[in-house]
Amino acid sequence: MRNVWIVFKRELISYFTTPLAYVLIIIFCFLSLSLCLFFGGFIERGDASLSSFFYFHPWIYMIFGPAIGMRLWSEEHRMGTTELLLTMPISPWEAILGKFLAAFTVLAVTLLSTIGMVFTVLSLGEPDVGVIFSGYLGSFLVGASSIAITCAVSALTRNQITCLLVSVTICLVLTLIGFPPISDLLRSSSFLGIKLGFLADICNGVSLFWHSTEMARGLMRIQSLIYFISLIGFCLFLTSVIIRSKRA
Amino acid sequence: MIEVKNLTKQFGPKVAVDNLSLSVRKGEVLGFLGPNGAGKSTTMRMITGFLPPTSGGVTVGGDDMLEAPNLAKARIGYLPESAPLYLDMTVEGFLGFTAELRGKSGSEKKAAVDRAIETCFLQKVRRQAIDTLSKGYRHRTCLAQAIIHDPEVLILDEPTDGLDPNQKDVVRNLIREMGKTKAIIFSTHILEEVEACCSRAIIIDQGRIVADGTPQDLRRRASRAGAVHVVATGLSGGAIEKELGGLRHAARVEGSALAESFSGIVWPKPNTGAGVLAAEIYQLAGAKNLVLSELHEDQGRLDDMFRELTSGNKS
Ligand SMILES: Nc1ncnc2c1ncn2[C@@H]1O[C@H](COP(=O)(O)OP(=O)(O)OP(=O)(O)O)[C@@H](O)[C@H]1O
Numbered sequence: 001m002r003n004v005w006i007v008f009k010r011e012l013i014s015y016f017t018t019p020l021a022y023v024l025i026i027i028f029c030f031l032s033l034s035l036c037l038f039f040g041g042f043i044e045r046g047d048a049s050l051s052s053f054f055y056f057h058p059w060i061y062m063i064f065g066p067a068i069g070m071r072l073w074s075e076e077h078r079m080g081t082t083e084l085l086l087t088m089p090i091s092p093w094e095a096i097l098g099k100f101l102a103a104f105t106v107l108a109v110t111l112l113s114t115i116g117m118v119f120t121v122l123s124l125g126e127p128d129v130g131v132i133f134s135g136y137l138g139s140f141l142v143g144a145s146s147i148a149i150t151c152a153v154s155a156l157t158r159n160q161i162t163c164l165l166v167s168v169t170i171c172l173v174l175t176l177i178g179f180p181p182i183s184d185l186l187r188s189s190s191f192l193g194i195k196l197g198f199l200a201d202i203c204n205g206v207s208l209f210w211h212s213t214e215m216a217r218g219l220m221r222i223q224s225l226i227y228f229i230s231l232i233g234f235c236l237f238l239t240s241v242i243i244r245s246k247r248a
Numbered sequence: 249m250i251e252v253k254n255l256t257k258q259f260g261p262k263v264a265v266d267n268l269s270l271s272v273r274k275g276e277v278l279g280f281l282g283p284n285g286a287g288k289s290t291t292m293r294m295i296t297g298f299l300p301p302t303s304g305g306v307t308v309g310g311d312d313m314l315e316a317p318n319l320a321k322a323r324i325g326y327l328p329e330s331a332p333l334y335l336d337m338t339v340e341g342f343l344g345f346t347a348e349l350r351g352k353s354g355s356e357k358k359a360a361v362d363r364a365i366e367t368c369f370l371q372k373v374r375r376q377a378i379d380t381l382s383k384g385y386r387h388r389t390c391l392a393q394a395i396i397h398d399p400e401v402l403i404l405d406e407p408t409d410g411l412d413p414n415q416k417d418v419v420r421n422l423i424r425e426m427g428k429t430k431a432i433i434f435s436t437h438i439l440e441e442v443e444a445c446c447s448r449a450i451i452i453d454q455g456r457i458v459a460d461g462t463p464q465d466l467r468r469r470a471s472r473a474g475a476v477h478v479v480a481t482g483l484s485g486g487a488i489e490k491e492l493g494g495l496r497h498a499a500r501v502e503g504s505a506l507a508e509s510f511s512g513i514v515w516p517k518p519n520t521g522a523g524v525l526a527a528e529i530y531q532l533a534g535a536k537n538l539v540l541s542e543l544h545e546d547q548g549r550l551d552d553m554f555r556e557l558t559s560g561n562k563s
């Protein structure tokens with residue numbers, strides 16, 4: 001655990017000694033607020049709720065998660081420091097966990113900086129605090145999942161741009177398959193006489209978008225928590241497999 | 249300290265290291281030589297636990313690198329070939345980070361960092377960001393990282409690469425000094441370096457050991473070792489060459505005959521010392537009124553031997 005902390009500390013400091021973390025935080029706040037105000041009808045609705053705010057989060061994370069995570073291993077491979085890190089007396093999973101937690105912390109700081117939204121709706125009326133909490137948790141888990149996906153991809157390549165593009169694509173697919181127009185399309189069509197409605201349910205089940213919108217509505221299902229946690233765990237496990245097989 | 253047994257590494261169909269075994273004791277400095285692509289770095293990466301071997305094994309201080317990697321790694325200080333560093337950190341911050349990973353904290357960590365900075369002459373740049381350092385300073389920072397925990401085993405991949413002549417000398421002295429109490433393997437392309445600081449040298453080519461011995465041993469294996477160099481005037485070059493070839497102890501003469509002089513090498517017959525041959529040449533010179541401007545025994549040169557052992561198989 002000590003080693004996880006040491007790696008975590010170094011990684012976090014490096015996020016904040018380069019402009020990267022600040023730039024990302026500012027972009028996230030700007031995007032999430034402007035999308036919510038201009039396209040989410042936050043003002044016209046006039047009700048004290050953050051659902052229009054959270055609605056756009058999965059879309060933003062599609063790029064934001066990969067942007068935070070792309071340097072995790074790519075940068076390490078490019079500079080050759082993997083060779084230093086992995087010949088230290090620590091196990092690879094300690095390094096993976098430390099790095100992931102650092103990116104995770106940047107995400108947490110980012111979300112915390114949108115706390116102004118909560119005070120705004122509190123002053124507008126009497127929102128359901130449980131729903132807000134659930135929305136934040138959902139948003140946080142979607143972000144963490146996209147970071148974990150990027151973490152695995154970044155272990156594959158030394159090129160951060162490649163990592164960004166591949167991760168964005170994966171997140172895009174995982175988001176889109178739960179997007180209502182696509183679910184509706186599946187539900188209304190059939191293939192060789194078989195109704196495809198069941199596919200829509202499967203797609204929703206593995207979609208970042210569906211789980212996060214459900215949580216933004218205040219529906220905190222245990223399945224959703226298990227989904228996010230196992231997705232993150234799987235990606236981190238995949239990272240360790242990739243790191244090991246890359247050296248073989 | 250270091251035991252390497254039948255180590256093999258394949259990259260796809262290519263065999264980079266081929267059934268290589270060696271052992272290094274405490275107090276030994278092993279020079280690792282070989283042409284580009286011979287497999288030196290690959291071997292070192294396997295010894296330090298970065299690359300898993302295709303087959304074979306490594307133990308360091310009794311701990312197996314595959315079974316107890318953290319124990320084995322804790323004994324090793326490693327300077328990788330490219331001297332990789334975290335460019336966004338300061339020298340001090342970076343060394344502090346590696347000291348922590350090596351299990352040090354608080355005042356112990358501070359002492360370790362200070363000692364490494366002093367040993368590698370980094371005082372001037374200790375608060376500088378690493379990406380603003382010159383190449384030599386970066387290399388030394390990475391070397392400082394390797395010795396920060398005063399390890400029993402040092403694996404240094406081209407430790408003097410990119411250093412100025414003064415610093416090369418400093419690092420050689422450092423290696424020689426540390427070699428008294430540690431087991432050290434270092435690779436280099438500078439052959440004088442091997443004579444300057446190794447107690448033993450290994451030459452590998454295409455992943456296999458082609459020579460192993462003290463630098464003196466290896467030098468004697470050069471084909472010219474023990475021959476006599478001659479530069480003489482007084483007769484035409486061709487005549488001198490003929491005279492030399494006719495000597496009782498001479499086996500073979502090779503060299504360039506000019507109109508007025510001869511310069512070349514005379515090999516003694518088997519079981520004849522170079523001294524005997526040289527004495528005979530000296531007598532010949534007296535008898536024929538030759539002027540000898542050079543007459544000495546070839547001590548053997550490491551780079552001759554290196555070339556002879558590793559240039560034959562350019563496949
Ligand atoms: N990751 C890798 N994938 C494929 N081949 C590799 C890999 N690493 C090394 N090789 C090959 O293995 C061989 C040995 O390489 P190595 O780096 O060990 O040579 P070296 O002796 O250190 O050479 P140099 O003196 O140039 O540093 C080379 O032919 C190299 O191309």
Ligand SMILES: [Mg+2]
Binds near residue numbers: 288
């Ligand atoms: Mg090399």
